[in-house]
Amino acid sequence: MAEAQKRKLPMFPSLTALVGKKPMSFAPRKCPLSYENGPIVSYKNPGFLRKFTTERGKLIPTRMSSISCKNQRQLKREIKRARFLALMPYVGAE
Amino acid sequence: MAIYELTFIARQEITENDVANITKEITDAVVAAKGKTHKTENWGLRDFEYEINKAKRGYYMHLILEVDYAALAEIERKMKLHEDILRFLTIRADEVDSEESPILTKEEEYNPRDNRDNRDKREAS
Numbered sequence: 024m025a026e027a028q029k030r031k032l033p034m035f036p037s038l039t040a041l042v043g044k045k046p047m048s049f050a051p052r053k054c055p056l057s058y059e060n061g062p063i064v065s066y067k068n069p070g071f072l073r074k075f076t077t078e079r080g081k082l083i084p085t086r087m088s089s090i091s092c093k094n095q096r097q098l099k100r101e102i103k104r105a106r107f108l109a110l111m112p113y114v115g116a117e
Numbered sequence: 118m119a120i121y122e123l124t125f126i127a128r129q130e131i132t133e134n135d136v137a138n139i140t141k142e143i144t145d146a147v148v149a150a151k152g153k154t155h156k157t158e159n160w161g162l163r164d165f166e167y168e169i170n171k172a173k174r175g176y177y178m179h180l181i182l183e184v185d186y187a188a189l190a191e192i193e194r195k196m197k198l199h200e201d202i203l204r205f206l207t208i209r210a211d212e213v214d215s216e217e218s219p220i221l222t223k224e225e226e227y228n229p230r231d232n233r234d235n236r237d238k239r240e241a242s
Binding site: 063065067068069070071104106107108109110111112113114115 | 124126163165166167169175177179204206208218219220
């Protein structure tokens with residue numbers, strides 16, 4: 024029992040030692056819509072809103088577009104309005 | 118009094134004059150209710166992204182009105198009964214957007230497949 028306690032846990036080499044360099048660091052990406060005199064996010068601008076949907080017409084999630092929460096909520100609202108007016112597809116062409 | 122953005126879609130079969138008449142009916146009702154029409158914008162005949170009641174395209178008309186809700190509710194009721202109006206959308210706005218809608222000025226055909234394939238070609242030329 025005493026012997027088992029004495030036995031040290033194996034030491035794992037750190038990632039830096041293994042790879043030989045520091046792991047890559049990621050700076051948080053800024054929201055691509057938050058700048059002065061930014062684009063008009065409106066259902067009256069469907070050509071622009073299309074950039075934030077997939078080919079199939081689904082909304083692109085924030086984790087992929089890194090758009091801020093506030094702008095994403097606005098985008099969602101305006102895209103849904105544009106869809107209702109048939110300016111954008113609910114389900115796009117395959 | 119509040120500001121509302123009203124967009125309606127009329128059937129394709131009717132003429133431009135009929136669309137103007139429908140618009141006039143609405144603006145007359147607004148005037149009767151002591152309201153104001155800030156903007157009248159004709160988006161013209163547009164193709165739908167999906168079919169609405171078997172129709173594939175229609176006339177779009179965009180208005181910015183300043184009316185009481187009671188008058189607007191009456192306008193909406195009449196629009197629902199109107200045979201030539203396929204669909205309409207009213208939105209409460211904080212302020213009058215006096216600029217021309219980007220749908221008329223910044224219409225760009227966005228094709229997601231276009232991005233990678235043609236960008237290089239365009240840059241090369």
